[in-house]
Amino acid sequence: MSNLSLMIIDPSVTHPEVASFNKIVSNCPFPCSYHLPVMSDTSSLSNSFSNTCGIIILGSAASVNEKSDWQLKLGEILDSAMHYDIPVLGICFGHQFLAKHLGGKVDYLWDKKKRKGVRKVNMKISSLIESDYLTELIYSHQEGVVESSDDINITASSEMVNVEGICHKTKPIWGFQTHIEASLSFAKRQDISKKKYEKIDNNGTDIMKAFFNKI
Secondary structure, X not given: OOOOEEEEEOOOOOOOOHHHHHHHHXXXXXXXXXXXXXXXXXXXXXXXXXXXXXXXXOOOOOOOOOOXXXXXXHHHHHHHHHHOOOOEEXXXXXXXXXXXXXXXXXXXXXXXXXXXEEEEEEEOOOOOOOOOEEEEEEEEEXXXXXXXXXXXXXXXXXXXXXXXEEEEOOOOEEEEOOOOOOOHHHHHHOOOOHHHHHHHHHHXXXXXXXXXXXX
16 A cells, blocks of 8 residues: 555646645545646546556536546546446546446536535435435535436435435445535635634545545
């Protein structure tokens, strides 16, 4: 494990989420590598894969329905991770990408309107979550998973979104629509106060730590 690192993929198209990356690094018990496939290039994904113990795919303003070249490369990386049973966590865009790649469907949820803020999410017991519970998490998106596939279990839901969380039935793959990795700077861009952020920050961090324990 000492020679391996967690691959963090940031598919940002305008604003690299460096603060969120740093937050992950501060909570992660092993080294992390940062990859920016849209604003930089995809070569680092292939170059780093052999030294990867896990993968996190962050959020993006891009749509998983665009079928761009960098998304095709991301799909290849996911296929390789599945082949070698490398744990994968998808967040927001990453969650949608996993669901679609595994046979689900992603579409607009609110007449192409973006919504953001904090919402209550019902977490269900799964291969990642030890018990059912209700929690508050940060969100910012306009699309969502509207259909899952036979390979996926739905592991979280809310009044706003039916498919808040997913896990693969046989592979170490999990996804969450909410921004469990959100930094304070990200929260402020969603009009969330520092006081509110500090109150709920650990809710997302605890989920990320559960993922780290699977690596």
